[in-house]
Amino acid sequence: MTTYAANFCPQCGTALVTRAVDGRERQFCPDCERVVWRNPVPCAGVAVVSDEGVLLTERAVDPGRGEWAAPGGHLEFDESLREGAARELHEEVGVRVDPDDVTPLDTFAVEQADGKRIVSVGFAVRREDTEGDPYAGPEVAAVEWLTPESFGESGEVFHPPHGERFEKAWDEFGPE
Numbered sequence: 001m002t003t004y005a006a007n008f009c010p011q012c013g014t015a016l017v018t019r020a021v022d023g024r025e026r027q028f029c030p031d032c033e034r035v036v037w038r039n040p041v042p043c044a045g046v047a048v049v050s051d052e053g054v055l056l057t058e059r060a061v062d063p064g065r066g067e068w069a070a071p072g073g074h075l076e077f078d079e080s081l082r083e084g085a086a087r088e089l090h091e092e093v094g095v096r097v098d099p100d101d102v103t104p105l106d107t108f109a110v111e112q113a114d115g116k117r118i119v120s121v122g123f124a125v126r127r128e129d130t131e132g133d134p135y136a137g138p139e140v141a142a143v144e145w146l147t148p149e150s151f152g153e154s155g156e157v158f159h160p161p162h163g164e165r166f167e168k169a170w171d172e173f174g175p176e
């Protein structure tokens, strides 16, 4: 399985050919006699919500450098969605949460500017159920608590479709 269209077999290095399988042209290794599937990458993230806003990050890496998003990223091979979401939250903004304490919020599947397609599962948690003061980790340029009002005034833009994740988290986990 590959994230991008492959030219060579990841197992044996042979140049791939195309072959019609299951109604589509697939990359196929003539030596291994198997399809090299191209698939989306699973991702997970957490929106932390306090009465002051939703914890958002300004991305410091492409795709979407300078755009804002809820913390999240690729799952490691052996992680559950909850574990991956909690790990990404800690890596990106230094906030810890017990994976059992996050609540499923949303899902999306999008093609990114670099041609990779991701499937993202979003969770949400109240600030009281987390630990640690947020700071901008290595992949993050800035971190802030933002409401729809304050984000609108900032003139910043979301890394799509994180605007919807943000709105849903605020609606369902923000103050009454």
Ligand SMILES: [Zn+2]
Pocket (backbone or CB within 6 Å): 009, 010, 011, 012, 013, 014, 029, 030, 031, 032, 033
């Ligand atoms: Zn091969």
